[in-house]
Amino acid sequence: MNATDFIVARNDLQECSFIETKLPDADSLPLEALLVKVDRFAFTANNITYAALGDQLKYWQLFPAPQDFGIVPVWGFGEVVASRHPSVAIGERLFGNFPMATHLVIEAADVSKRGLRDAAAHRQGVASVYNAYARVAGNDIYEGRNGDYQALLRPLFMLAFLVDDFLDENDFFGSRRVLLSSASSKTAFGLAHLLHARKQICVIGLTSAANADFVRSLGCYHEVVLYDEIEMLQTDSPAALVDMAGNGALRARLHRHFGAAMKYSGRIGLTHRSFSPDEPGLPGAKPTWFFAPDQIRRRARAWGPGGVDQRFGAAWSSFAPTLPARLTLIEGRGPEAVRKVYLDTLNGHIPPAQGHMLSLLD
Structure with missing residues (x-):
């Protein structure tokens, strides 16, 4: 049997194709390794960010590909179809970071009742969350539509949770x-949901005219402002910017408009592919990247064992019930369905109200 991988050119993300490789026999797997069939995975604009920053943030090294190509990481589910680990049985279901592929070999380590990690040498040097797999068989929150929401939004909502906590920790920089750019993005409206619960904070969504109705329908922004109208925003009180768009020209406009009133400028995402560096000497707070692993480590020390998971779980429990009214889930199976959703997402043709669950398996 063969495995199928979806690969993209690292210097031209429009170029994509499929390759097939021979699956290893169970007996030829390394000791304690697992062969996992990738059942289904979520695909969002966040995965395009993984590809766009693949070299800088080492995402390309997670899943090796031919020279000058890469495999985009995705969040989803897999089933163990062969195992050489005594504590992991065939049929075990895993949730975690997978390649856009039909199969993955995992060198299982740190196996516990709750999960395991991939100890493959090429996967080290990235944040540990990308190598961790939850054992989810029989867990209702990972079944059916609940599982789809986990794959689509849990990783993004974790980022939103950490940004919300960071802002609160710093008293929102006064x-x-x-302000949230790319307000229709899934990370942005997750963050807006959390900020909206903080009664003293006014949440302003910045978006395009095409996405404005969707952003208003979410019910978690106090104000929705089109990109063409940002110079109409009041500047008589301090503001903090969480930039999901990654558009340098937009960020410069906001800094010039708010001047010294821009007290924080955090760069989070890259939903606009027209990425450009910051102009020198922008007024207001210097734009800085928010690095989630640093916040996790700091909070893990402060909150003790299980503290991050407990607080995140409570936040997710308030967010998840809102998703059926906010998102339409669409399933796609087979290579051509995957290619189409990838290219449509890359080129900005996916409506923000859609969430896509895909599989390379026919």
């Missing part, structure tokens, strides 16, 4: 207004 501001009571938070």
